[in-house]
Amino acid sequence: MRIRHRVLLVTIVIGAVLIGSVALTSLSSSSEGPMSHALDRLGTMFGSFEHRMRGQLQGPGRAADLTWFDAYRNDPEKLRHPDVVLLGAFDSGIPGTLDGVIGLEHSLSTTLPLIQIYTAWGDRPDQDFPLELVTAISDMGSVPVVTWEPWLSDFASDLHPQIPLRDQRDRHGMAAVASGEYDFYIDAWAAAAAKFHKPILVRLGHEMNDPYRYPWGPQNNTNTEYIAAWRHVVDRFRHANATNILWVWSPHVAYKYWETYYPGNEYVDWVATGALNFGPIAQWSQWWSFKEIFGQKYPMLAAFGKPVMVAEFGSLAVGGNRAAWYRDALGGLTSKYPAVHALLFFNVKDDQTVTYQKVDWTIDGDSAVLRAVRPVIKKWAPPNK
Amino acid sequence: MRLRDRVVVSVLTGVGIAAVLRLADWWFRADHIAEPVLFALLSLAFWYGISRVVLGWINYAAIAKPAHRPAPAGHSVAIFTTSSPGEPLSMFEKTLAACAEIRYPHTTYLLDDTQDARFGAVAERFGARHLELIGLPGAKAGKINRALSLTNEDFILVLDPDHIPFPEFLDRVLGHFDDDSVGFVQVSQAYYNQSRSFTAAAAAQQTYAFYGPGQMGLYGHGAAVAIGANCTFRRKALESIGGHGIGLAEDLVTAIRLHAAEWKSVYVPEIVSRGLVPEDLGSFFRQQMKWSRGVYEVVFAELPHAIGALGWRQRLSYLTIGTYYFFGATTLLYLIFPYLYLWTGFQPTSMRFAEFIAETGPVALVGVVLYLFVQRWMCDRDTETGLHLKGLALKIACWPIFLAGTLLAIVRADIPYIPTAKESVRGRFLNLAWPSLLLIFIYVVTLLHVINVRLRASEGSLELSSGAVWGMLLFATLPVLMSGGAIRAAWQARSLPKRPPWDEVDVTRSGEA
Numbered sequence: 001m002r003i004r005h006r007v008l009l010v011t012i013v014i015g016a017v018l019i020g021s022v023a024l025t026s027l028s029s030s031s032e033g034p035m036s037h038a039l040d041r042l043g044t045m046f047g048s049f050e051h052r053m054r055g056q057l058q059g060p061g062r063a064a065d066l067t068w069f070d071a072y073r074n075d076p077e078k079l080r081h082p083d084v085v086l087l088g089a090f091d092s093g094i095p096g097t098l099d100g101v102i103g104l105e106h107s108l109s110t111t112l113p114l115i116q117i118y119t120a121w122g123d124r125p126d127q128d129f130p131l132e133l134v135t136a137i138s139d140m141g142s143v144p145v146v147t148w149e150p151w152l153s154d155f156a157s158d159l160h161p162q163i164p165l166r167d168q169r170d171r172h173g174m175a176a177v178a179s180g181e182y183d184f185y186i187d188a189w190a191a192a193a194a195k196f197h198k199p200i201l202v203r204l205g206h207e208m209n210d211p212y213r214y215p216w217g218p219q220n221n222t223n224t225e226y227i228a229a230w231r232h233v234v235d236r237f238r239h240a241n242a243t244n245i246l247w248v249w250s251p252h253v254a255y256k257y258w259e260t261y262y263p264g265n266e267y268v269d270w271v272a273t274g275a276l277n278f279g280p281i282a283q284w285s286q287w288w289s290f291k292e293i294f295g296q297k298y299p300m301l302a303a304f305g306k307p308v309m310v311a312e313f314g315s316l317a318v319g320g321n322r323a324a325w326y327r328d329a330l331g332g333l334t335s336k337y338p339a340v341h342a343l344l345f346f347n348v349k350d351d352q353t354v355t356y357q358k359v360d361w362t363i364d365g366d367s368a369v370l371r372a373v374r375p376v377i378k379k380w381a382p383p384n385k
Numbered sequence: 386m387r388l389r390d391r392v393v394v395s396v397l398t399g400v401g402i403a404a405v406l407r408l409a410d411w412w413f414r415a416d417h418i419a420e421p422v423l424f425a426l427l428s429l430a431f432w433y434g435i436s437r438v439v440l441g442w443i444n445y446a447a448i449a450k451p452a453h454r455p456a457p458a459g460h461s462v463a464i465f466t467t468s469s470p471g472e473p474l475s476m477f478e479k480t481l482a483a484c485a486e487i488r489y490p491h492t493t494y495l496l497d498d499t500q501d502a503r504f505g506a507v508a509e510r511f512g513a514r515h516l517e518l519i520g521l522p523g524a525k526a527g528k529i530n531r532a533l534s535l536t537n538e539d540f541i542l543v544l545d546p547d548h549i550p551f552p553e554f555l556d557r558v559l560g561h562f563d564d565d566s567v568g569f570v571q572v573s574q575a576y577y578n579q580s581r582s583f584t585a586a587a588a589a590q591q592t593y594a595f596y597g598p599g600q601m602g603l604y605g606h607g608a609a610v611a612i613g614a615n616c617t618f619r620r621k622a623l624e625s626i627g628g629h630g631i632g633l634a635e636d637l638v639t640a641i642r643l644h645a646a647e648w649k650s651v652y653v654p655e656i657v658s659r660g661l662v663p664e665d666l667g668s669f670f671r672q673q674m675k676w677s678r679g680v681y682e683v684v685f686a687e688l689p690h691a692i693g694a695l696g697w698r699q700r701l702s703y704l705t706i707g708t709y710y711f712f713g714a715t716t717l718l719y720l721i722f723p724y725l726y727l728w729t730g731f732q733p734t735s736m737r738f739a740e741f742i743a744e745t746g747p748v749a750l751v752g753v754v755l756y757l758f759v760q761r762w763m764c765d766r767d768t769e770t771g772l773h774l775k776g777l778a779l780k781i782a783c784w785p786i787f788l789a790g791t792l793l794a795i796v797r798a799d800i801p802y803i804p805t806a807k808e809s810v811r812g813r814f815l816n817l818a819w820p821s822l823l824l825i826f827i828y829v830v831t832l833l834h835v836i837n838v839r840l841r842a843s844e845g846s847l848e849l850s851s852g853a854v855w856g857m858l859l860f861a862t863l864p865v866l867m868s869g870g871a872i873r874a875a876w877q878a879r880s881l882p883k884r885p886p887w888d889e890v891d892v893t894r895s896g897e898a
Contacts, residue, residue, distance in 0.1 A: 001685045001686060001689060002797075003795075003796055003797045005685075006685050006794070006795050006796070006797060007795055007796070009685070010795050014429065017425075017428070017429050017432070018422075018425035018426065018428070018429055019425070021413065021424065021425045021428030021429065021432070022418065022421055022424060022425050022428075024409075024413035036737070036739045036740040036742070036743030036744070039738075039739030039740075039742055039743055040737070040739045040740075042739070043738065043739050043851070043852040043856075044852075046851055046852070046855065047847075047848040047849070047851035047852060048848065050839070050847060050848065050851050050855075051844075051847055051848045051851075054839075054840075054842075054844070054847060057840065058840070061844045062844055093845075095849065096846075096849060097843075097845050097846040097849055097850075098844075098845030098846070098849065099843045099845035099846050100845070101845060102843065102844065102845045124416060125737060125740060132848070132849065132852070133849065135848070136848035136849050139848060140844060140845070140848075
């Protein structure tokens, strides 16, 4: 063969393999086996070890600022009946890094006892129990709040022939969960969660009464089906002896009938809702105060007799005085809303989940907001031991 | 293959192929792509390696050993052995003495272009004919072809001059020519100097599986190849393809042409001679350079013509052999990726380290178990079995050479045909070891860099990046550990064994290494 032909042949063969490799990825799906689970545990242990080494070399880390919180994070009972307001945050750097949370803490001059993460049901490895992430959060002295979203369509049909096909799955999906069709996933998650031992707050199937947003909403399910699913999941966890899990029930209080989704006192540890002020940025929205979003519904939330969590807390900047919004929301919160025992900042930079344009919820760079927030939360923080 | 062995090989291969399919299903997942171009390159390197493993299994599935046929009396047989300027005279004394001891009646020819009268004298002393063949193009094969025209024996054994044949050599081979369609009979290749240095041991290890289960599998697939040494040809077969092939891969070229001309080949997995394997790293590198450049001619020059005339199993076998040295290019990719990630954060894939190990583990396990199982077909099980890590270390150390061979083949650049050195050549440590030392240097600097980065890492990122960073470092560590082999070989090359290796070989006895 001539040089030209050789180069051409090699180029074509290698090029075809390269393109083929990428093209092949469009055909596949898979789930994790026991061996990679074991290796994952090993990797997580190594990560913990590295974190401890860091502590040895560079002095105590973030956990040292949360020694007052140790009593809570070692005792689920105390977390069920907290006597303080536990602050927390979700940050959009998660799951890659928790630096965003630390950055927010620096701006707020505090250390947050709760860190929220979001994870969906499904086959992908990152949809397994998030061991690495909750371990990292725990090693840094906080308790994870896991918002656990039952996206039933994330399971691959070929791996789970016993469940309905993907496009038929959401319809009465909660009834299917209640009847045990998804126990293969729930049980594995529960077993891993039980092995973790330390408390985790799990916010399962949030905003279940919003008919537009999530497939576990009323467009697909009745409230009875939702409640049955909830109780089934909690029962599976109890069966797995996952007594370290606290259950956070979190309706969307702007939509009606949310109270009819309550699974019952025996099945709920915390009652939560979001309080996000979108301002006039969306057609359905206007500048609403914290009182309008949350305060008006508070009596009903508190009436369940459980500690109340504001699971997504924040205001956008457009359309009003943002600093005043925060000052107004937090000032006197403990006396106005004494059942509120957790408040989680929604520290998301490019949020596109609800609106068509990206919106910025972060407050790190808004010094007026920080000036308003800092003195209030300073008064709440218990002294360190 | 006996039934029991066939069952074991089939079951292991089945399990292995299932593991490979599972691995493929996992590997090609859309969410594994971090950088599409890098992912494609990694896939190329990775699946080249896996496909070599699977091709090996396919080869083992055909393992076959021909029943011995007694050599009929009356064949006219020639032994050709070649001498070139610079080759040691004492080696020829040994080889020609051994040829004289071969029991089956034959004529030995020394094909000589040394222009050194002593060679002719040695030939005469041991009853060999001396053919002075000077100034022919095509090096060794050129001399063979000229000698073919000067002789008339029906069967020609082409014997490498460093190989000391055993007296029974021809008796073990000639019977297979009873089948008129057999064009050549190849015997195993073994060595008598593999214990004289690390390089020799490693180079020999690289060949054990090939001359045992490897060639037996090729034979089963109808594609046992000639290997340039100790192959016995039917004159009619060689003449039908216009003589012995020429070039760096003259042996493979000859084999593929004979197969394309519908001659059959027989592989006799018996050790009926022992020869030399390179003892010093420099000679080994030069030999590998020659082969890695030459073997591509099978793909680029021979297969395009022969492909129509070959059966599909022969095509697959030759394609497998012809692309062996692409290993150099893929090794380069493997070396680069971890460092790219550790220094820049760019990575080809978002695969998790734990999953990668879990998915590749079964394939690797089956691969190792099968490799050990098929060692029951090694030609000399007492000395040849094992994991052959020295061989692997030296193969990895050869990646720059294989890569150069690959590129030279693509641009069709010529390199001279030099017979592999028969005596050790003193090498300068740094000349031979610098690629390995450079790798270790880069590794150490990278390790320090990583430790430094980890020490400064923020608490919020440290734990969540732990698996990825240390997993990558582990990948970078493996070739560094393997480079210890090349460094040891380079260190040994500073001084040489005093006596030539053939001094102690007794030509009247067969067997012992």
